[in-house]
Amino acid sequence: MSIVANDLADMATRAESEIAAAADEAALDALRVRYVGRREGEITKALKTLPSLPAAERPAFGAAANAARERIESALERRGGELRASALERDIAGAAADLTLPPRRVRVGRYHPISRTIREITRIFAGMGFEAVEGPEVEWDYYNFEALNIPPGHPARDKFSTLWVNAEGSMEVALAATGTGGRAVAEPSRRQPMLLRTHTSPMQIRVMEQRRPPVRVVVPGRCYRFEATDATHESVFFQYEGLAIDEQLSMADLKGVLYSFARQIFGSERKVRFRPDYFPFTEPSAEIAFDCFVCDGSGTTNAGRCATCGGSGWIEAAGCGMVHPEALRRVGYDPSQVQGFAFGGGVERLAMLLTGTPDIRLFHQNDLRYLESV
Ligand code: DAH
Numbered sequence: 001m002s003i004v005a006n007d008l009a010d011m012a013t014r015a016e017s018e019i020a021a022a023a024d025e026a027a028l029d030a031l032r033v034r035y036v037g038r039r040e041g042e043i044t045k046a047l048k049t050l051p052s053l054p055a056a057e058r059p060a061f062g063a064a065a066n067a068a069r070e071r072i073e074s075a076l077e078r079r080g081g082e083l084r085a086s087a088l089e090r091d092i093a094g095a096a097a098d099l100t101l102p103p104r105r106v107r108v109g110r111y112h113p114i115s116r117t118i119r120e121i122t123r124i125f126a127g128m129g130f131e132a133v134e135g136p137e138v139e140w141d142y143y144n145f146e147a148l149n150i151p152p153g154h155p156a157r158d159k160f161s162t163l164w165v166n167a168e169g170s171m172e173v174a175l176a177a178t179g180t181g182g183r184a185v186a187e188p189s190r191r192q193p194m195l196l197r198t199h200t201s202p203m204q205i206r207v208m209e210q211r212r213p214p215v216r217v218v219v220p221g222r223c224y225r226f227e228a229t230d231a232t233h234e235s236v237f238f239q240y241e242g243l244a245i246d247e248q249l250s251m252a253d254l255k256g257v258l259y260s261f262a263r264q265i266f267g268s269e270r271k272v273r274f275r276p277d278y279f280p281f282t283e284p285s286a287e288i289a290f291d292c293f294v295c296d297g298s299g300t301t302n303a304g305r306c307a308t309c310g311g312s313g314w315i316e317a318a319g320c321g322m323v324h325p326e327a328l329r330r331v332g333y334d335p336s337q338v339q340g341f342a343f344g345g346g347v348e349r350l351a352m353l354l355t356g357t358p359d360i361r362l363f364h365q366n367d368l369r370y371l372e373s374v
Helices: 003-020 025-036 042-048 055-094 113-127 155-160 202-210 251-266 325-330 347-355
Strands: 138-140 162-165 171-174 194-196 215-224 236-246 272-279 282-291 314-323 339-346
Touching: 003 025, 003 042, 003 055, 025 042, 025 055, 042 055, 113 215, 113 236, 113 251, 113 347, 202 215, 202 236, 202 325, 236 251, 236 314, 236 347, 251 272, 251 282, 251 314, 251 339, 251 347, 272 314, 282 339, 314 325, 314 347, 339 347
Parallel strands: none
Antiparallel strands: 138 194, 162 171, 162 194, 215 236, 236 339, 272 282, 282 314, 314 339
C-alpha cells in the first residue's frame, strides 16, 4: 500500500474515534460534513488530487479513498443510531407516564334494531326456502302501481302519496291518485314518472319478470310515504315482501308460512289474527296481526288507551293474499299453470315487538343512548 493510501486509512481511523465520541446529532452532522461532505469533505479533497498522481498509483489510491469513505459512513450510521436510541430512552424516562391510567374504552359496534330485525326475518324465511333479494327505492310508476292493478285514478292510490321525481330530477310531493302530474297516460309504459316506492310489492313484478317458476323470494327494503308521523307511522320505513309461485300453491300454504314465521320470530306466546282484507294485486287478500305486546291485547294500559296499538289490542303485521291472475299474466305466467301467494309487512312493527319499543320514531332519531339500550 502506498503512503498516500496509508494516510487515508489513518484519516478514517481518526474519523471513527471522533464520530464515536460525538455528543449529539449536531456534532455528528459537523463530522459528516467535514469528512464525507460532497464539496469540502476530506475524502472529496483527497480524490481531487487523483489526476496529479502517477497513473500506476491511481487505482490503489481510488480504492483506498472508497474504503475510507465506507468506514466513515458506517461509523456515522452506527453513532446516529446510538444517539437516537438514547434520546428515546431519555424521553421515556423523563415523561410522567401514568401506568395506572385506565385504557380507552373500546366501543364495539352493533346492528341497528331495524337491521337486526331484517336479518332475523330473512334468516327465518331462508329456512323455508326463500331467497333474500333487494330492489330499487326509486321506482317507476309502472312497478309501484300499474303492474299491481293500481292504474291512475284507482282509489288504492290514495293511501300511497309519495315523492315524485320530475323530469328535471328534482322531487315534488304529489298525491298518488294524480301521480302523473295530471297528465293522462295513454299506454301503461315504464317511461312514466319515477317515485320513491311506497311499498316493496313492486319487487313482486320485477322478480317474476326475471325468473320462471318456482319462485320463492323475500325482499326487505326502505319505503316512503307522504304522511303524518305518529307512534306507529313514519314517512320513511322498511317493509319485507314475500313471494312464492309454483304449480300447487294455495291459501293454506300462505297461512302455514306466515304462522310459522310469527311463531319463529315471537315464540308460541303471541296470538295471531288472520282475516280477510282487500289489495288490488291479490285475490283473495288477507291481513295478519299479532296481539299488542304493551297492553297484551286489552287495548288499555294504566294511562288509558294503549298508544302502541291505538286501543285495538292488535298490531297489523302484514297484508297478504294469492297473487292476482292479472299480475301473473302481465309477466307472462299462465295462471292456469301456476299460482302463488304474496305478503308484505312493516319491519319496524316487528322491531317494536322484539325490542319493546313503544314509538317507531325512536328507531329513526338516531339517539345512540336509545339504540344501544335495545
Ligand atoms: N304492499 C302492501 C302495502 O304496503 C302490503 C301487501 C299486501 C303486500 C298484500 C303484499 C300483499 O304482498 O299480498 O300496504
